Amino acid sequence: MVIREYMAGRVVLYNNEWTLLHEAAKLRDLKLIEILIMDLKANVNHQGYNKITPLHIAVENNLPEVVKILCATFGADIEIKDQQNRTAL
DSSP states (O other), X not given: OOEEEETTTTEEEXXXXXXXXXXXXXXXXHHHHHIIIIISOOOTTOOOGGGOXXXXXXXXXXXXXXXXXXXXXXXXOTTOBOTTSOBOO
16 A cells, blocks of 8 residues: 655545545544544545545445534535546435
């Protein structure tokens, strides 16, 4: 696994432009999601591989608790479209 860190935006990218926030969403790690966004200023709307956001991952994997924290707590944009022109919701 290749990891690259960009300190200016504090985004850690690995595997096809996915961030640790994408991985935390997939793993249902609510505490890590909170740390990444609140403490490390991760972009909740970062579009990685195929323009997929962490919210897209949460919806595709049927993870309502992750959808809730991304949207209600951190204001994830539900209108962002992926490479196939689909919104997460």
